[in-house]
Structures are given as structure tokens and as C-alpha cells.
Amino acid sequence: MTDTVPASATEPLREDIRLLGGILGRVVRDQAGEETFDLVETARVTSFAIRRSETDRAELARRFTDVPTDDLIPVARAFSHFGLLANLAEDLHRERRRALHVRAGDPPQDSSLAATYAKLDAARARLDTDTVTDALAHALVAPVVTAHPTETRRRTVFDVQTAVTELMRRRERTDDPGELDTIDRALHRHILTLWDTALIRLARLRISDEIDNGLRYYDMAFFDVVPTLNAEVRRELRSRWPDAAVLTEPLVRPGSWIGGDRDGNPNVDARVVTTAANRACATALRHHLTELAALERELSMSERTTTITGALRDLADMSGDDDPAHSDEPYRRAVRGIRARLTATAHRLLPDADLPHTVPGEWEPYPTPARLHADLDIIDASLRAGGAAVIAEDRLARLRGAVEVFGFHLAPLDMRQNSEVHEKVIAELFAWAGVTDRYREMPEKDRVALLTAELRIRRPLTTPDAQLSEETAKELGILRAAAEVVRRIGPAAIEHYIISMCTSVSDLLEVEVLLKEVGLLDLDRGYPRSTVQVIPLFETIDDLRGGAATLTAALAVPEFRSLVDGHDGLQEVMLGYSDSNKDGxxxxxxxxxxxxxxxxxxxxxxxxxxxxxxxGRGGTVGRGGGPSYDAILAQPPGAVQGSLRLTEQGEVIAAKYREPVLARRNLEALVAATLESSLLDVEGLGADAPEAYAILDDLAERARRAYARLVHETPGFVDYFTTATPVSEIGALNIGSRPASRKPTRSIADLRAIPWVLAWTQSRVMLPGWYGTGTAVSEWIGDDPARLATLQDLYRRWPFFRSVLSNMAQVMAKSDLGLAARYADLVEDVELRERVFGSITAEHARTVEVYEQITGYDSLVADNPALERSLHNRFPYLEPLNHLQVELLRRFRAGEDTDRVRRGIQITMNGLATALRNSG
Incomplete structure (x- = not known):
């Protein structure tokens, strides 16, 4: 359902924006002074005039030219805060529109589970029990939270967002003047707090900060939403297919990379891995103990007034609770016993942790989360047997679901490292052990033979006193820390090891040998077994093309196949959206x-x-971003099979998961798309698939060549890129914990994908999200109207092609080549500037033209009224941030390398990333 609504229906959104913007304006005047307020207002009015073509951009640029840096910073802060508040208003408006549609009895919206259930019901005739059971075996939907340099907001900022959101919801529900006044004064207080809170930290983010940032989403949303959503989906599917063995494990299970991903991040070491796992464990245990304390207060039922099961009586009697006041309260005594055992568990797992609501005394720890869950099941069964199912289905049900999903580990911590590092480490270990000192010179066949031989024996390659290089000692230390985490917290704490830039079977086997070295892989009747699955990450265009051959060759190795069999015949493969885009x-x-x-x-x-x-999707379209529901439905047949994992990065994490309503909607979209892709035919090509694939083969190759001509073959392109974007400053400023490049070079290939995309986004070119498509399509169509008709037909029928063009239109709509020209002016070499920027502007025009030809739309946002509304509301407030950034970049590069200039640039980066929403 497209949200096509009359202008009157969007008036509440405009009112919200005016209200929040007006309060922010008063705060700016009160806190920063009349001159700053006047500069902000002048910039805002001029920006609107620019959008109406009533004045030239140079006018706004001139207003900032001679203003002292100290006076520019509050202006940047003001427009950054407006972007944040506009996001909240838009989210609330979408919430309001959905509620209106529901109340009106409209059909459920695509991406909602209600719509998915209706589609499944319509297809029930061909969805028998065996089909559903097979399709949903190993079912999993796992959003994996990753650290990201564009997400630098403080915890206080999140708290303000949450408070403002709740106040605006209250405001929507009341007409009482007194309450409205109270709410508006509270909004003023929170927005004042926002203004007085530094948007940016003084020091570069540490990994410990990033770990805490990732964990905050559990208290903010995941603990509340995930157990409830899992229970609902399980109930709905089992009611339709009662004989199908579906969702024996929880469907939604979040994951994390933060603290385990060391590819290109030298700051990750053994201590960081331990810290990440311990803080995750403490977060889970703190939640469970808090909920148990609340449950103990709530379950006050007396044995004199209710019937209990024998198992519940036994559990209560074993609690050791001899308080006379609880003598006839078996549920309280049972819960207190569970709390006591979980307290003991916490002391065993985290001896130094300060956890709430603990119970003193000597108690036997729970050996596994499953044993804790079994005790909670006893309480659940007794409540239901006593006619109190309605009580069992409240807090207790959520706690049982939380224990099932989060256990003692909270979320699996993924390990990741580059294959080149593994090769060097293995070569050094083999040399130390006297196996060979020529490993890196060996052909692939000999490497595989040597590695598989090592996987058949238990011997270690090193001793504790081995004299190893710093890099090898560090890598082994990290893996030993991971092994200790698994032994202490359990195998669910670390389940995956991802190999970046994986190109061969030996790349996979090298990691298996390293896992064996630290005890994470052992032999079972002569064949290797491990609770940690090694996952190849295919990233570049060539590696993606060869990925299936690499997997097939690996599965032909008995030792590797044994490891896959040990995971119930399941092998995970990661696909890299970022480097493949940067590459082609x-x-x-x-x-x-x-x-x-x-x-x-x-x-x-x-x-x-x-x-x-x-x-491996990023926030921006250039890194695989875009609506998750559409992206999952755009996968080829057989690619989902009931399960998927995907990375969630940058400011997109906050946009999706900062509070329960948003988290529920976004997780529901992931689940809905997964179910539809697994159980329904969503590709829609049928027998025409081979012809469609051949057309895309041709288009993709043409697009790759067009892209390569600019990025890889244009002399001076790197100089243009580093000058006409803030990519150099991304590396120089305190943004994120990892360097901007994997290596200290100026090569595009070595630059991390996030700075590559972020730089083009900040400069409003958005090049990674579209460049090359216009040339490819226009060349392929030529003057043949039949070819255009073919692409028009594919757009109507094929979700993949429709999604590619829709996402491209979304990102191009956020581009602004007029503003990009301001950045291009930073390039002093006129010939280089005109050559590169001329290519960009020409390709932009071609791409818009072919998009409109194929889709039949007359603009990039014709099919997306919500995006059109968003652009209309916020772009005049983005305009000043771009002009401010260009001005501050000029000063920085001219030698004004001061803390204030650096801070100003960083604030503009943060503000643009926030307002553009999916920028990293």
C-alpha cells in the first residue's frame, strides 16, 4: 500500500515539525544569543528561497564566509538538532498513518506480519506440513549490530529522543489545555538538555564505548520486543500447521560484531574480546535477575486459594526460603529459589560483576540456560493448571522467551579477520613447529593437503613460551580469549568466525587449524568438530563470481565436510555488499x-x-541498504530458506531499534519477508528467468566498465576524490574506533567501504548508489523500443530489478549536484575538476532519464510519497550543513587546524548523517 494521502493528512506532521522546530528556535535564542539565532533564521529562510529558485546558492555560502568559527559551530549544531527532531516527527507520522489505516479497516500493509499471514493463508493449498517443515528448518532472523563511524551520538541524546517521542505521543492523545502546557514545557526541558549536551565526544570512540553503544539497544527495545514477537510468530505458524515441527528454536536472535571484528581494526585484542563477551553476559543476567525480582513481587498467590502442581511444590521447597511470610506462597518461594541459583550463576560467570537483585547464600549455579528455562516452565505449567494462564502469558512468558533467546550470553559475538592475516599467522606457526618454512610459497593444492593433515591430529603447533611475532601472538591471544569465553559462558557466546577476502579453500582451512590450536576444534572419531562455524566472506566482484566454486571445492575436502555435518549440514556464507560496490x-x-x-x-x-x-549490508544503498523487506523479497529463489543474517550499521540502527515501536515494526518486516521468501514464489519470472538473467549479465558488465572508466582508469581520480569530499577528514577526526583505510595508502582498493560511501554521501554526490547504471541501460536500449519495453516488463514483474531501481532512485533523490559542485570547487586543478565532475553530472542525467523511461514515473520520488514528503520537509535544513561543511573544510585545509574547526566539521558530518538517515 502506497501512502498516497491528501495534503490535509500530512498537516499533523507539519504541525509537529513546526512545534519542535519552534521550541528548538527558542532554545537557540536563549542559549546562544540573538545574533546566532538571527544567523540560523537567515540561513533557514535563504535555504527555502534556494529551494524555490528565488536566490542563488552563492548567497548562502557568502553568509558563512567571514563568520568566525566559534559563531558557525552553534549554527551547525542547530541544524543538526533539527534533523534529529524532524526524524522523530516523521517516525511519529508514519505511526499515526498506520494506526489510521488499521482503524479504517484497510487491508494490512505489506511488510506487516498480518499481510504475510493473509498471503500464507491464500497459498495454504500447496503449503503442506512437510513443505513448511523443510522450508523453516534452522529458521533464523538475525540482525547483527556492528560498530560504525557515522553513529557517534551520546547516550543522553538517545534518552532525549525517547522522552520526546513519548511526550509527542501523549500530546497526540489529549486535548486538555493544562496537560498540553505540561507536555510542551517538558518538551522544552528535553530539547534544552539536547542543546546543552555535546553532540560529539572530545576523544575518539574507544571499542569499549562502541560495545556499550551496541548493548544499549537491548534495554531500549530488544528485551521488550524480541520474546513477544517470537512467541507470536510461533503461535501463528503452529496454528496453521499444527503437525509441522516449526520454530523449535527462537526465530529472531540478534547478534553482534562489536569487539570481535578486527579486520582492519588494530584496536581489537584479547582483552576487548573478553570485555565484549562479559558485558553482553552481564546485560543478559541483569535483565533476567531484574525480571525475576519483579516476578517474585507479582506472584503472590496463596496455596490456600489456588491449586499448584507437584513439580511447583518441589521447586518451592528446594528454594531455601524459610521466611514465615512466604510459607503459603509457593510461587514466590519458587521464584526466589530461581533467583538464588541465577545469582550463583552470575557469580560463577562474572565474579566481579555488580548485578542487581541478587540473593545471598551458597547456591548451585545453573549449568546452562536450558536448566533455568526448565524451572520457569514448571512455574508456567502450574499457573496454567491452576487456571491462571493469563498471568503465565504476561511477564513470565516474556522472561521465558528472553532466556530462550538471550540465555547467559545475550547475543553471539562474531569473530572476523582478513584472510591475509590468517595466512601469515599459519605460515609462522608451521615454521615454528618445524612443519615447513615455505608455506606462503606453496601452491593451493599443497596448502590444502598440509592443512587437512593438521586437522587429523591433536598436536599443538606452539608452546606457551613460543617466540612469535607481535601479530601472531596477538591473533593467538584473541583466539585463546574466545576459547575461554566459550568454555565459561557457553558455545552460544561465539558461534561464527568470518573470513574477509576469502578466495580459496586454504583460506577456510587455515582458520580451522587456528581454532584447533586454541581448543575450539577437536577430533571426534578421527574427524574434526567445532561449535564455531567458519564462514567465507565473498566481497569483490571476482570473489563473488568464484564463491560457489570455492564452496564446492571446500565441501569436497572430507575434513571440512565433517565440520559442516557437525552443524547439522548447515553452512553459512557471507556476501559483501560494500567492497563489491567499491570494486565494480x-x-x-x-x-x-x-x-x-x-x-x-x-x-x-x-x-x-x-x-x-x-x-553484509550497510545503511546506504551503495552498501546494500534500502528497505529490508524489499531487499529480502528481491533475493533469488532458494536463497533465504527460512533463515538469514544481516548486518545493521550506523545511524540506521538507531532509526530502527532505539525504542520498542520502531523495533517491533522493523523486526516484523524482516520476519515477514523471510517467511514470504521461504514459503511463496516471489521472483515471478518463471520460464523467462534465463532471458532476464542474460540481460542483467549484459547490463552489469556495461555498468562495470562505465564505473571503472571513472574510478579506476581516470588519471587523477584519487586526487579529485580526496579533495572534493571530506574523506581525508573522516580519517583525521575522532570518528569511530577503526582507521579509514585497511593499510596506510591512498589506494581506493585499500580504503574501507564505509569512508568511501560516507564521503560521497556527505558531498551529496551519492556516487556509489547509482554511477554506471545510466550508461549501461542507455547503451543496451540504443534506439530499440522493444528493448525498452523488455526492461519495463522486468520492472513490473521482477522484485530484484524493481528493488535495484527503487533503491537507486531513493539515493539519487537525496543527491544534489548543485551542492556537490560546491565541493568540487575545492579541487584547485580546473582541468581535473571539470573532467571528473563533468562525467558525474552527465552520468547523473543519463541515469535519471533511463529510470523515468523504465518506470514511467516523471520524478525520482513519484512512487514514494513518504520520501518526497521527507525531502520537502528537511532538505532546506540540510542545505546550511553542506555549506558550513565546505566552509570549514576550506579553513581546515588552509591550515586552520584547530580543535574548533575539527569539531565543526565533525558536527556537520554527524548532522548530515542523521538527517539523511541511511548514509553509512
């Missing part, structure tokens, strides 16, 4: 990913294993 451009990367999935699905089917894909 938007269309080529998207098609390489689709082709890779088709090939991987076929390879897995032929090998008799089950495939799970892990999508």
Missing part, C-alpha cells in the same frame, strides 16, 4: 551478488547441504 559499482555489484546467490544455492543443493546467507 552499484549495478554490477548488485547483479554479482544475485548471481553469486544463484550459484551458491545450486552448489549447496548439489552437495546436499543447507545454505544460510549472511548479508
Amino acid at each position: 559499482g552499484y549495478l554490477a555489484a548488485n547483479w554479482a551478488l544475485y548471481r553469486a546467490e544463484l550459484d551458491l544455492v545450486k552448489a549447496a543443493r548439489e552437495a546436499g547441504i543447507r545454505l544460510r546467507l549472511f548479508h
Whole structure:
């Protein structure tokens, strides 16, 4: 359902924006003074005039030219805060519109589970029990939270967002003048707090900060939403297919990279891995203990007034609670006993942790979360047997669901490292052990033979006193820390090890040997077994094309196949959206990913294993972003199979998961798309698939060549990029915990994908989200109207093609080549500037033209009224941030390298990332 509504229906949104913007304006005047307020207002009015073509951009630029840096910073802060408040207003408006549709009895909206259930009901005739059971075996939906340099907001800012959101909801529900006045004064207080809170930290984020930032989403939303959502989906599916063994494990299970991902981040070490795991464990235990304390207060039922089961009586009697006041309150005594055992568990797992609501005394710890869950099941069964199911289905049900999902570990911590590092470490270990000192010179066949031989024996390659290089000692230390976490907290704490830039079977086997070295892999009747699955990450265009061959060759190695069999025949493969895009451009990367999935699905089917894909999506379209529901439905047949993992990064995490209503909607969209992709035919091509694939093969190659001509073959392109974008400053400023490049070079290949995309986004070119597509399509169509008609037909029928063009239109709508020209002016070499920026502007025009030809729309936002409304509301407030950033970059590069200039640039980066929403 497209949210096409009359202008009157959007008036509440405009009212909210005016209200919040007006309060912010008063705060700016009161706190920063009349001159600053006047500068902000002048910039705002001029920006609106620019959008109405009533004045030139140079006018706004001139207003900032001679203003002291100290006076520019509060202006940047003001527009950054407005972007944040506009986001809240838009989220509330979407919430308001959905509620109106529900009350009006409209059909449920796509991406909602209600709509998905209706689609499944319509397809029930062909969805028998065996089909559903097979499709949803190993079902999993796992959003994996990752650290990201564009997400630098403080915890206080999140608290203000939450408070303002709740106040605006209250305001919507009341007409009482007194309460409205109270709410508005509270809004003023919170927005004042926001203004007086520094948006940016003084020091570069530490990994410990990033760990805490990732964990905050559990208290903010996941603990509340995930158990309830899992229970609902399980109940709905089992009511439709009561004989199907569906969702024996929780469906939604979040994960994390923060503290385990060391690819290109030298700051991750053994201590960081331990810290990440311990803080996650403490977060889970703190939640469970808090809920148990609340449950103990609530379950006051007396044995004199209710019937209990024998198992509940036994559990209460074993609690050791001899308080006379509780003598006839078996549920309280039972819960107190559970709290006592969980307290003991916490002391065993985290001896130094300060956890709330603990129970003193000597108690036997729970050996596993499953034993804790079993005790909670006893309470649940007794309540239901006593006619109190309504009580069992409240806090207790949520706690049982939380223990089932989060256990003692909270979320699996993924380990990740680059294959090149593994190769160097293995070579040094083999040399130390006297196996060979020529490992790195060996051909692939000999490497595989040597590595598989090592996987057949238990011997270690090192001793505790081995004299190793700093890099190898660090890597082994990290892996030993991971092994200690698994032994202490349990195998669920670390389940995956991802190999970046994986290109060969030896890349996979090297990590297996390293896992064996630290005790995370052992032999079972002569074959290796491990609770940690090694996952290849195929990133570049060439690696994606060869991914299926690499997987097939690995599965042909008995030792590797044994490891897959030990995971119930399931092998996960990760697909890299970022480096593939940086390597070949938007269309080529998207098609390489689709082709890779088709090939991987076929390879897995032929090998008799089950495939799970892990999508390394970023926030922006250039890194795989865009609406998750549409992206999942755009996967090829067989690519989802009931389960997927995907990364959640940057300011997108806050946009999706900062509070329960948002988290519920976004997790529901992931689940809805997963179910539909697994159980329904969503590709829609049928027998026409081979022809469609051939067309995309051709288009993708043309797009790749067009992209390469600019990015890889244009002399001076790197100089243009580093000058006409703030990429150099991204590395120089205190943004995120990892360097901007994997290596200290100026090579595009070595630059991390996040700074590559972020830089083009800040400068409003958005190049990674579209460049090359216009040339490819216009060349392929030529003067042949039949070819245009073919693409128009594919757009109507094929979710993949529709999603690619829709996401491209979304990102191009956020581009602004007029503002981009201001950044291009930073390039002093006139010939270089005109050559590169001329190519960009020409390709932009071509791409808009072919988009409108294929879709039949007359603008980039014609099919997306919500985006059009958002752009209309916020772009005049983005305009000043871009002009401020360009002015501050000029000063910084001219030698004004002061803390204030640096801070100003960083504030503009943060403000633009926030307002553009999916920028990293």
C-alpha cells in the first residue's frame, strides 16, 4: 500500500515539525544569543528561497564566509538538532498513518506480519506440513549490530529522543489545555538538555564505548520486543500447521560484531574480546535477575486459594526460603529459589560483576540456560493448571522467551579477520613447529593437503613460551580469549568466525587449524568438530563470481565436510555488499551478488547441504541498504530458506531499534519477508528467468566498465576524490574506533567501504548508489523500443530489478549536484575538476532519464510519497550543513587546524548523517 494521502493528512506532521522546530528556535535564542539565532533564521529562510529558485546558492555560502568559527559551530549544531527532531516527527507520522489505516479497516500493509499471514493463508493449498517443515528448518532472523563511524551520538541524546517521542505521543492523545502546557514545557526541558549536551565526544570512540553503544539497544527495545514477537510468530505458524515441527528454536536472535571484528581494526585484542563477551553476559543476567525480582513481587498467590502442581511444590521447597511470610506462597518461594541459583550463576560467570537483585547464600549455579528455562516452565505449567494462564502469558512468558533467546550470553559475538592475516599467522606457526618454512610459497593444492593433515591430529603447533611475532601472538591471544569465553559462558557466546577476502579453500582451512590450536576444534572419531562455524566472506566482484566454486571445492575436502555435518549440514556464507560496490559499482555489484546467490544455492543443493546467507549490508544503498523487506523479497529463489543474517550499521540502527515501536515494526518486516521468501514464489519470472538473467549479465558488465572508466582508469581520480569530499577528514577526526583505510595508502582498493560511501554521501554526490547504471541501460536500449519495453516488463514483474531501481532512485533523490559542485570547487586543478565532475553530472542525467523511461514515473520520488514528503520537509535544513561543511573544510585545509574547526566539521558530518538517515 502506497501512502498516497491528501495534503490535509500530512498537516499533523507539519504541525509537529513546526512545534519542535519552534521550541528548538527558542532554545537557540536563549542559549546562544540573538545574533546566532538571527544567523540560523537567515540561513533557514535563504535555504527555502534556494529551494524555490528565488536566490542563488552563492548567497548562502557568502553568509558563512567571514563568520568566525566559534559563531558557525552553534549554527551547525542547530541544524543538526533539527534533523534529529524532524526524524522523530516523521517516525511519529508514519505511526499515526498506520494506526489510521488499521482503524479504517484497510487491508494490512505489506511488510506487516498480518499481510504475510493473509498471503500464507491464500497459498495454504500447496503449503503442506512437510513443505513448511523443510522450508523453516534452522529458521533464523538475525540482525547483527556492528560498530560504525557515522553513529557517534551520546547516550543522553538517545534518552532525549525517547522522552520526546513519548511526550509527542501523549500530546497526540489529549486535548486538555493544562496537560498540553505540561507536555510542551517538558518538551522544552528535553530539547534544552539536547542543546546543552555535546553532540560529539572530545576523544575518539574507544571499542569499549562502541560495545556499550551496541548493548544499549537491548534495554531500549530488544528485551521488550524480541520474546513477544517470537512467541507470536510461533503461535501463528503452529496454528496453521499444527503437525509441522516449526520454530523449535527462537526465530529472531540478534547478534553482534562489536569487539570481535578486527579486520582492519588494530584496536581489537584479547582483552576487548573478553570485555565484549562479559558485558553482553552481564546485560543478559541483569535483565533476567531484574525480571525475576519483579516476578517474585507479582506472584503472590496463596496455596490456600489456588491449586499448584507437584513439580511447583518441589521447586518451592528446594528454594531455601524459610521466611514465615512466604510459607503459603509457593510461587514466590519458587521464584526466589530461581533467583538464588541465577545469582550463583552470575557469580560463577562474572565474579566481579555488580548485578542487581541478587540473593545471598551458597547456591548451585545453573549449568546452562536450558536448566533455568526448565524451572520457569514448571512455574508456567502450574499457573496454567491452576487456571491462571493469563498471568503465565504476561511477564513470565516474556522472561521465558528472553532466556530462550538471550540465555547467559545475550547475543553471539562474531569473530572476523582478513584472510591475509590468517595466512601469515599459519605460515609462522608451521615454521615454528618445524612443519615447513615455505608455506606462503606453496601452491593451493599443497596448502590444502598440509592443512587437512593438521586437522587429523591433536598436536599443538606452539608452546606457551613460543617466540612469535607481535601479530601472531596477538591473533593467538584473541583466539585463546574466545576459547575461554566459550568454555565459561557457553558455545552460544561465539558461534561464527568470518573470513574477509576469502578466495580459496586454504583460506577456510587455515582458520580451522587456528581454532584447533586454541581448543575450539577437536577430533571426534578421527574427524574434526567445532561449535564455531567458519564462514567465507565473498566481497569483490571476482570473489563473488568464484564463491560457489570455492564452496564446492571446500565441501569436497572430507575434513571440512565433517565440520559442516557437525552443524547439522548447515553452512553459512557471507556476501559483501560494500567492497563489491567499491570494486565494480552499484549495478554490477548488485547483479554479482544475485548471481553469486544463484550459484551458491545450486552448489549447496548439489552437495546436499543447507545454505544460510549472511548479508553484509550497510545503511546506504551503495552498501546494500534500502528497505529490508524489499531487499529480502528481491533475493533469488532458494536463497533465504527460512533463515538469514544481516548486518545493521550506523545511524540506521538507531532509526530502527532505539525504542520498542520502531523495533517491533522493523523486526516484523524482516520476519515477514523471510517467511514470504521461504514459503511463496516471489521472483515471478518463471520460464523467462534465463532471458532476464542474460540481460542483467549484459547490463552489469556495461555498468562495470562505465564505473571503472571513472574510478579506476581516470588519471587523477584519487586526487579529485580526496579533495572534493571530506574523506581525508573522516580519517583525521575522532570518528569511530577503526582507521579509514585497511593499510596506510591512498589506494581506493585499500580504503574501507564505509569512508568511501560516507564521503560521497556527505558531498551529496551519492556516487556509489547509482554511477554506471545510466550508461549501461542507455547503451543496451540504443534506439530499440522493444528493448525498452523488455526492461519495463522486468520492472513490473521482477522484485530484484524493481528493488535495484527503487533503491537507486531513493539515493539519487537525496543527491544534489548543485551542492556537490560546491565541493568540487575545492579541487584547485580546473582541468581535473571539470573532467571528473563533468562525467558525474552527465552520468547523473543519463541515469535519471533511463529510470523515468523504465518506470514511467516523471520524478525520482513519484512512487514514494513518504520520501518526497521527507525531502520537502528537511532538505532546506540540510542545505546550511553542506555549506558550513565546505566552509570549514576550506579553513581546515588552509591550515586552520584547530580543535574548533575539527569539531565543526565533525558536527556537520554527524548532522548530515542523521538527517539523511541511511548514509553509512
